[in-house]
Each structure stands twice: as structure tokens, then as C-alpha cells.
Amino acid sequence: MIRIVLHGIVLAASAAVPLASAAPRACDPTAAQLAVTVTPDPRGPTAPRMGDRLAFRWMVVNHGASAATGMIVWLTLLRVDTGHEQAVDLEDWSTDKAVLVDNLASNNIIRRTWTLRLISSGTYRVLVGVATPDVPVPTVAASEAFTVAPKLVVESIRVLPVALGIPFTLGILLAFRLVRGHAGTGTEDAD
Amino acid sequence: MSPSAAIARYEGGEILASPRGLAWLLAAAAVLSSFALLLIGSTELGLLDNAQVVCGMAGLAVALGAVIAAVMGVDAMAGERERGALLPLLATAAPRRSILLGKLGGQALAWAAMVALAAPYLWAVGSTGQNLGMALLGLVLFGTPVVLAAGAGAMALGALLHSARAALVASLITLLLAASPLLLGPSLRQSALGRGFDAVNPFSGAINALDAMIVDGESLLSQGWKLTFAVAWLMVAYAAALGSLQPRAGRDLAT
Amino acid sequence: MALPLLIEGLRVRRGFRTVLHDVRLRVAAGEVCGLLGPNGAGKTTTIAAALGLLVPETGHVRLFGEDPLDASDGMRARVGLVPERDGLTDWMTAADYLQYWAVLQGRPIGPEGVTALLSEVGLDASPDLLTARCSQGMRRRLAVARALVAGPELLILDEPTNGLDPRGRRRLLGLLHRLARQRGVGVLLCTHLLGDVERVCDRIAVLAAGRTVAEGPLQDLLGRGGNRYRLRLGGSVPKMALCVDSAPVRLLHQTQGEALVELGANVAPETAWRALLFAGWPIQEVRREAGGLEALYLSLTGARAEPQPAVADVTPDGDLA
Numbered sequence: 001m002i003r004i005v006l007h008g009i010v011l012a013a014s015a016a017v018p019l020a021s022a023a024p025r026a027c028d029p030t031a032a033q034l035a036v037t038v039t040p041d042p043r044g045p046t047a048p049r050m051g052d053r054l055a056f057r058w059m060v061v062n063h064g065a066s067a068a069t070g071m072i073v074w075l076t077l078l079r080v081d082t083g084h085e086q087a088v089d090l091e092d093w094s095t096d097k098a099v100l101v102d103n104l105a106s107n108n109i110i111r112r113t114w115t116l117r118l119i120s121s122g123t124y125r126v127l128v129g130v131a132t133p134d135v136p137v138p139t140v141a142a143s144e145a146f147t148v149a150p151k152l153v154v155e156s157i158r159v160l161p162v163a164l165g166i167p168f169t170l171g172i173l174l175a176f177r178l179v180r181g182h183a184g185t186g187t188e189d190a191d
Numbered sequence: 192m193s194p195s196a197a198i199a200r201y202e203g204g205e206i207l208a209s210p211r212g213l214a215w216l217l218a219a220a221a222v223l224s225s226f227a228l229l230l231i232g233s234t235e236l237g238l239l240d241n242a243q244v245v246c247g248m249a250g251l252a253v254a255l256g257a258v259i260a261a262v263m264g265v266d267a268m269a270g271e272r273e274r275g276a277l278l279p280l281l282a283t284a285a286p287r288r289s290i291l292l293g294k295l296g297g298q299a300l301a302w303a304a305m306v307a308l309a310a311p312y313l314w315a316v317g318s319t320g321q322n323l324g325m326a327l328l329g330l331v332l333f334g335t336p337v338v339l340a341a342g343a344g345a346m347a348l349g350a351l352l353h354s355a356r357a358a359l360v361a362s363l364i365t366l367l368l369a370a371s372p373l374l375l376g377p378s379l380r381q382s383a384l385g386r387g388f389d390a391v392n393p394f395s396g397a398i399n400a401l402d403a404m405i406v407d408g409e410s411l412l413s414q415g416w417k418l419t420f421a422v423a424w425l426m427v428a429y430a431a432a433l434g435s436l437q438p439r440a441g442r443d444l445a446t
Numbered sequence: 447m448a449l450p451l452l453i454e455g456l457r458v459r460r461g462f463r464t465v466l467h468d469v470r471l472r473v474a475a476g477e478v479c480g481l482l483g484p485n486g487a488g489k490t491t492t493i494a495a496a497l498g499l500l501v502p503e504t505g506h507v508r509l510f511g512e513d514p515l516d517a518s519d520g521m522r523a524r525v526g527l528v529p530e531r532d533g534l535t536d537w538m539t540a541a542d543y544l545q546y547w548a549v550l551q552g553r554p555i556g557p558e559g560v561t562a563l564l565s566e567v568g569l570d571a572s573p574d575l576l577t578a579r580c581s582q583g584m585r586r587r588l589a590v591a592r593a594l595v596a597g598p599e600l601l602i603l604d605e606p607t608n609g610l611d612p613r614g615r616r617r618l619l620g621l622l623h624r625l626a627r628q629r630g631v632g633v634l635l636c637t638h639l640l641g642d643v644e645r646v647c648d649r650i651a652v653l654a655a656g657r658t659v660a661e662g663p664l665q666d667l668l669g670r671g672g673n674r675y676r677l678r679l680g681g682s683v684p685k686m687a688l689c690v691d692s693a694p695v696r697l698l699h700q701t702q703g704e705a706l707v708e709l710g711a712n713v714a715p716e717t718a719w720r721a722l723l724f725a726g727w728p729i730q731e732v733r734r735e736a737g738g739l740e741a742l743y744l745s746l747t748g749a750r751a752e753p754q755p756a757v758a759d760v761t762p763d764g765d766l767a
Contacts, residue, residue, distance in 0.1 A: 092242065092406055117408060119242075156231045162315040163224040166308065170220050174213040180576070197549040201535070209537040275531025279592065282497045283550040284523035438515060440501040443460055443494055 033064025036141040038128040041113065050151040052118050056143060058128040059111045062104045068132050074098035075114055076127040080145055084122060093119050121150035194285035195293040202267065202297020206304060216308060219255045223312045226251060230316060245317035246405040249326045250398045252309035253334040254370065257341040257394065259305060260298045261362040264345025267294045269355035281444060287436045298342035306330060322405045329404045333397035336421035340393055341366060343428035350435035369394035393424040448511025449474055450600035450632035451496055455505035458495055465491050467656040473600065473632040478622055480643035481636040483653030484747050489636045490530065492653065493602055497525065523551045526598030528606045532589035536578035540569060540588050543577060544595055551596035567591045568617055582609035590618060601625060604636045619646045640739045654747040659699055667742060673709045674735040674745055680728035699746060706745050
């Protein structure tokens with residue numbers, strides 16, 4: 001079992017399981033009136049690799065008697081491999097990072113789908129948090145962990161022929177051109 | 192064939208057929224090869240690293256294209272004047288506008304050669320990732336106005352300054368100034384002046400657009416204003432170059 | 447019919463420096479006009495002004511009766527130019543280069559036209575030779591062919607025989623003569639080689655320090671050679687019109703302590719000197735200038751020809767010795 005501390009919230013997560021069998025989990029220790037769930041889009045790849053895109057659907061329900069105003073919902077990506085535990089900078093993973101919901105009426109639901117581009121290999125878990133100005137301690141939901149398989153992004157078998165072949169070819173062309181241009185320079189007038 | 196097409200073919204032919212032009216392409220290939228070879232053996236690269244490599248390669252191609260265009264632009268005016276080739280050219284029946292468009296066309300051909308040169312490098316480092324298409328699209332769309340603006344600006348400087356060396360130095364300093372936001376990075380954007388400079392600077396606009404499209408996966412449409420700025424700079428540089436070719440009191444165009 | 451080239455009272459500034467003060471020049475159809483002058487006299491600037499590449503301060507330039515600054519682009523095709531530096535492209539063949547230039551002039555030519563042009567300048571054996579492989583003389587001849595590509599009515603040549611061997615030089619001068627006589631081309635030949643001028647020019651203009659100091663038919667100018675005198679002066683010359691017995695004494699050139707004057711045909715030199723002394727000229731010595739183009743050129747441009755015997759010495763009190 002991996003224990004991750006994030007913003008003072010203790011999350012419990014089991015080991016990674018296949019994505020298709022992932023079940024939604026909710027974590028709602030403080031704000032009973034707001035509930036959040038996050039689940040991977042079942043149409044996504046079951047064994048994702050670097051470069052694939054994974055969509056995650058989240059849903060926030062307002063169970064309270066009054067409307068939730070100024071609600072912020074945000075995405076967090078955690079890397080959970082042993083020795084690499086960290087919150088991942090979403091900068092290059094997703095253009096969807098957070099959303100502000102002005103008003104969510106009582107017993108209403110808001111749903112969204114956010115997409116992640118899988119940039120690096122490793123095991124990850126997606127968290128979706130929700131908080132309001134009145135209830136600053138967030139409610140957080142976590143997806144099941146999923147593993148992104150590595151992919152070799154720079155193959156020397158491609159780079160070497162290009163990086164060596166092109167300058168070589170241009171060098172040959174240049175030498176040919178110089179020899180052709182200089183041969184016979186200084187030809188005398190032939191009146 | 193129109194005079195401008197003939198001049199474009201002539202100028203473009205020089206970059207592909209003359210030893211000097213081939214030497215420039217060889218130098219550009221050497222820079223791109225060095226960059227590509229640095230990646231060999233890096234098995235830990237993630238897609239983010241890969242996207243940044245592709246973006247860096249595309250940015251490098253734009254920078255090299257701009258330098259080559261600036262050198263060609265200075266050479267097209269000040270260099271030709273020093274070699275005695277500008278005087279007979281301006282004395283022909285070809286209108287000034289055709290001469291300028293032809294020379295710009297030659298730079299466009301040189302840029303096309305540069306894109307063709309960069310494409311295999313982009314393929315080599317980017318084809319296993321997911322950004323190759325965007326890289327090529329961004330390179331053509333954003334690189335072209337930036338490179339041609341550098342070339343047209345250099346032509347204006349070459350026509351206005353009496354020495355080819357002075358024009359070349361002025362052009363390269365201008366290019367360096369345009370690239371300074373990339374070197375200074377976020378620190379420049381901490382002031383309003385720096386942000387303003389960054390916003391209107393076509394070179395950093397193109398590089399930022401490439402970054403947004405290749406690394407962040409943003410759409411081309413979202414980069415429209417940067418493209419508009421780059422094209423506007425191209426038009427300003429073109430107007431300056433055209434103005435510099437008009438005879439004026441106290442200034443000799445060709446000798 | 448308008449003259450191919452007419453320049454009058456041309457004054458040109460380059461930056462803050464006035465480089466041409468008062469240039470006049472005319473080139474008629476079928477005539478070869480030599481433009482002479484020492485280095486820096488303003489010959490190349492005059493050519494640039496003639497081509498509309500700079501804006502004069504005062505004076506006017508007319509190419510075929512039109513101001514070159516306002517003329518249509520097509521009018522420039524009527525002018526062929528051989529500049530001092532040929533400015534050829536090294537990576538093209540002679541034939542390709544001429545075809546390229548013909549397109550620029552708006553008068554494309556085919557392979558036959560190229561062959562005829564190359565033959566005219568004696569390069570017919572080298573159409574496929576890269577210009578980089580051409581000798582200096584061949585490059586000059588290719589530059590001449592380039593100038594002829596559109597069949598010009600005015601040909602302007604700046605030092606065209608530089609780098610040509612004697613045979614090539616003779617051939618080029620023969621070509622210029624033929625173009626003028628047979629095709630009615632006006633030729634402006636800018637050169638330092640006075641022998642070339644004497645051989646082909648009908649008319650000359652001499653520039654010195656940005657001014658035309660002599661302009662007219664070559665034979666007329668040479669014929670007046672015996673009437674030019676160089677005066678050594680002990681001070682400044684009063685500004686007044688000079689007339690001796692109603693025939694003018696022309697002040698051709700003046701430098702510090704010296705003046706070059708030309709006497710009218712019927713003016714006796716002694717009479718002229720007395721009149722000048724009476725007018726306040728501080729004449730100290732008088733030397734007759736030698737005849738011939740070289741002497742004319744040297745005297746007009748301020749340099750001394752080989753010394754001639756003094757024809758008169760003037761005593762401090764004004765008596766002629």
C-alpha cells in the first residue's frame with residue numbers, strides 16, 4: 001500500500017490494477033455536502049503507452065441544502081512509482097487543469113471530461129479536488145492507479161543516418177561544386 | 192518569365208548551386224546534426240522531452256533560416272553593391288518592386304531549402320512522438336514570415352548602410368535583439384516593457400507559437416494573433432526595403 | 447529627336463558633401479563621347495545621376511528627353527551599362543547569364559540571340575563556360591555583351607578596357623565605333639586611357655573636382671591647344687569678365703597660385719597679359735601649354751604637363767620681360 005500526503009490529505013491507494021477494471025472511488029472526509037468522483041473513460045486504451053491520450057470523467061454532486069458558490073474543481077496527477085513519488089507538473093500533460101463553477105444548486109450535478117496526454121512512463125493516479133471559499137478543506141476523489149508503458153522516443157537508428165548522411169552529402173556536393181568552379185580558372189582570352 | 196521570377200530563380204539558385212550557398216546549407220546541417228547527435232543514447236527521454244527536442248529543432252531551423260535570410264538580404268544589397276552588381280541591376284528595366292520581390296523570392300527558396308533540410312531531422316527526432324505534423328506545420332507557417340521579415344529588414348539595412356560589413360553586423364544584432372526574449376526567458380516578462388516587447392516581437396512570437404503547438408498541443412487557431420504579428424512585421428520590413436530602393440537626395444543607391 | 451543623354455548644371459550632394467558642382471554633358475545619337483577626369487572627379491556619380499539612381503540638388507538630367515527619375519521602367523532598357531566592376535555571377539554560364547539579363551530588360555532572347563551577342567564581343571567559343579572560369583578580359587567582354595542584350599540606344603561604359611589585352615581592347619573600341627556609326631547608338635565612354643579617346647571619340651567632356659572644365663567636339667578642343675596658357679599668380683584674381691579687344695579670355699581652371707586661361711583666336715598674348723595686369727591680375731609667370739589630348743587633359747585637370755619654355759616673365763612692377 002502506498003501512502004501519499006498531499007496538502008494535508010491522507011490518501012490510501014492500492015497497487016495499480018488494469019485500467020478497464022478500475023472502479024470509481026470517492027474521498028469525502030470533510031465536506032459532506034459536496035461529493036466528487038473520477039473515473040477513466042472506458043473507451044481509452046487498456047494498456048496505455050507514452051503518447052496515448054487518456055480521458056477522465058469527473059462528477060461533482062451537491063448534496064447540501066444550499067447552493068455551492070465559487071466552487072473550484074482541479075486536477076492533480078500523482079506519480080506513485082517507488083522512488084519517484086511526486087505530484088506531476090500538468091503543464092505539458094493537459095490543457096485542462098482547473099475549473100471555477102460559480103454556482104451549483106442543491107442536489108445538482110456537474111460533469112466534465114478532462115484529457116491527459118501521457119508524456120512519461122510510470123504509474124500514476126489522477127485526483128480531482130473540489131473546494132469552495134466557505135469550505136476550504138477540499139473534497140478529493142482519486143482514480144485507480146494506472147501504468148503508462150515506456151516508448152523509445154529517439155531512436156538512434158533514425159537519427160544517425162540523418163545526422164551523418166546529410167552533412168556528408170552536402171559536403172560531397174560542395175566539393176564537387178568547388179572542383180567544377182575552380183578547374184581551369186584563369187583561362188586566357190581566345191581572340 | 193517575369194523579372195521577379197527570374198531574379199528569385201537566380202537568387203535561389205545561388206544558394207543551391209554556388210559554393211557559398213552550399214557552404215551555408217552545410218553549416219546549417221552541421222548545427223542540426225550536432226543537436227540531433229546529442230540525443231543519441233538518451234533512453235530516458237519522455238514525450239515531454241521529445242516534444243521539447245522537436246520544438247527546439249524547429250526553433251533552431253527558424254533561427255538558422257533567419258540568419259541565412261539576413262546574410263542573403265545584406266548580400267543582395269550591400270554585397271552586390273560592393274561587387275559592382277547592384278548598379279547594372281538597378282539600371283535594368285526591371286521595376287524596383289520586381290527586384291525586391293525577386294530577391295525576397297530567392298530568400299523564400301533558400302528558406303524552402305532550409306525547411307527541406309530540417310524535415311528529415313524533425314522526422315528523425317520526432318517521428319516516434321506525436322508532434323511531427325505540428326512541428327512541420329508550425330515551421331512553415333510561422334517560420335516563413337519571420338525568416339522573410341529578417342531578409343527584407345536586412346535588405347533595407349544593406350541598401351541604407353554603405354558597408355556590407357556594417358549592414359551585416361546591424362542585421363545580426365537586430366536578430367539577436369529579436370531573439371533576446373528566448374535567452375532572457377521569464378525574467379524579461381516581469382516588466383510591462385519586457386512583456387510588450389515579447390508580445391510584438393515576431394521572432395519570440397514564432398518560437399512561442401511553436402512551443403504552444405508542439406509542446407502544449409494547442410491548436411493552430413489559438414496562435415492566430417502571433418501569426419498576424421509575424422505577417423505584419425514582414426509587411427513593415429518589405430515597405431522599409433522598398434523605400435530604401437528609392438533614389439533620394441544625398442544618397443547614392445548603387446555605388 | 448531628343449538626345450540620348452543631356453546633363454546641364456548638375457549639382458549632387460552625397461551625405462553632407464557636394465560631389466558634383468556643375469556638370470554638363472551631352473551625348474548625341476551615333477556619337478562616341480569620352481568622359482575624362484582624374485580619380486574622384488565625379489565620373490561615376492555622373493553616370494549614376496544619368497541613370498536616375500540619385501536625386502540631384504540642382505540642374506537637370508534628360509535621358510531621351512525624359513527625367514530618368516520620372517521615366518518609365520521600360521525606358522531603362524534603352525540604356526546599356528558597363529560599370530567599372532563587372533559584377534558578374536560566378537556560378538552561371540555566360541549563355542545562361544545573358545538570357546537571365548535579357549529577361550530583366552524585358553526583352554528575352556533565345557540561344558541564337560545569345561550566340562550573336564557572344565560572337566559580337568568575341569566570346570562565341572565560350573557560351574557554356576562558367577563565369578568563374580573566365581579570365582579578367584573575358585569577364586569584361588561578357589559585361590559588354592550584357593549591356594548590349596536589349597539593343598540599347600545609349601551605351602554607357604565605365605573603364606570598359608580595364609583588363610583587356612591590346613587585341614581585346616582594339617576589338618572593343620572597334621565595336622563601339624561600329625555601334626555608333628552603323629546603328630546610331632550614342633556611346634558615353636568613361637576612361638583614363640587617352641589613346642582610346644583619341645581613337646574613337648567624337649566629343650569629350652572633362653571633369654575636374656566635380657565640374658565640367660571642358661566639353662565639346664574633340665577636334666575643336668585639340669585645335670585650341672596652342673591658345674592655352676598657365677599663369678603663376680602672386681595673389682587672388684579679381685572677379686570680373688575678361689575681354690581683350692572684344693575677344694574673351696576664358697579662365698578654364700584656377701588653383702592656389704595658378705590659373706589656366708584660353709585666349710581668343712585673334713588675341714595677341716602680350717596684349718592679353720597687359721590687360722590682365724591692368725585689371726589687377728598678380729601675374730608672375732606665363733607658360734604656354736603644350737598641344738595634344740594629354741596636355742589638354744593635364745592642363746584642364748590642374749596637373750602640369752611637361753614644362754614648356756616660359757613665354758613671358760612678369761617683373762614685379764608689371765613689365766613684361
